[in-house]
Amino acid sequence: MIVMTDAHAIMDMLRRRTPGYSLDAPLYTSAAAHDLDMDLIFHRHWIFVGVTPDVPEPGDVMTVEVGQSSVLIICGEDQEIRAFHNVCRHRGARLLSGPKGTVGNIVCSYHGWTYGETGELLFAEHMGPDFDRSCHGLKPVHLRTLAGLIFICLADDAPDDFDRMAQDIAPYIAPHDLTNAKVAHSWDLIEDGNWKLTMENNRECYHCAGNHPELTVPLQEYGFGFSPDELDDYRKADVAKYQDELDVAYARWAAMGLPSEELENLAAPTGYRTQRLVLMGAGESHTLDTRRACNKLLGSFTDARLGGLSLWTHPNSWHHFMADHAVTFMCMPLGPDRTLVRTKWLVHKDAVEGVDYDLENLTRVWTMTNRQDADLVALAHSGIAQPAYEAGPYSQFTESFVESFCQWYGARIAAGLGQSLTLVDETVAAE
Structure with missing residues (x-):
């Protein structure tokens, strides 16, 4: 429960933030900020939770934990995917405990109340002739799919901008046909840091060259921002060569019907x-x-040289789509200083492990990169928690998307509290 004094203090910190600088320490470390984030961000926005191949057949079900809320996601006989609160309407028992399974009906193991795939209460013994089953169905959760990606919203009224995102993004990812893919591997990693640090770390590649030797084999650093004034002649030539390769690739991909140009709407609630980027080497x-x-x-x-399509969504996901496989990432806060990063690798549903792909080769780059990122997030959080920490400046070239994320975060917290947010540029004010 957030008390108004906490909310006022948090809003004051957001209003005082100098544009282009990191957030004040309590926004990363305090229990009050964590609780507000869960209430105003993760319980009121569209959040990414999985992929349709998680529940490909009727009766397939998975559970997702969002703070104190558990949500069950089930595929029905009509192939529709629906979401419900994982709470029995009798006395509140948790209905499903495991992360995944297959069910006929949803049966509460406590007293046997039984629910259908659309959430209706089918059976409740010993409740008397006046009991109205129609009033005791499972509580629904908003669910939308986007070309194989599953999003849920726990709010009574979900943000109304999902259709715009879907209209913009679907042409980019639909050709990768995730609905006819399967999850080859899923991996949960706990990072010892605040979720915002996880997202900020993802939104920049300033750190990549020195920390991600595996990732920087296929990915070119110039695709993620750089300072042109600091390049020597050799690197300037390298940038020009990369841009030429990108222009040629864009023309080739456009002829194949694959959108590739950068498209963004980072200030929207969702x-x-x-953007599709050239991959190095082969x-x-x-x-x-x-x-x-x-x-x-x-x-x-039929052509494997389709580069890597990158997709970010606020507040909690990033994804990479190649011709041969896709990798999805979900970020979920577990506390002020603990964050779950759930990574899934998807391949064609007919691909056979050991024949069509080697699992270690498929997953190596991102398992190594995720572990490296987890170490960096832990370093950042441990430093921010020290008394000597003060907000530091972002690179205008390589960390502009971190600034965009912080602006989005502040605006969404303010909107959730029914307030407006105008950042104060203290450097200008001081003049």
């Missing part, structure tokens, strides 16, 4: 950004040899 995949990790390509692709 903020998003996507240009096929996020692997150490830059060649495809899966011989059976996604969708109807």
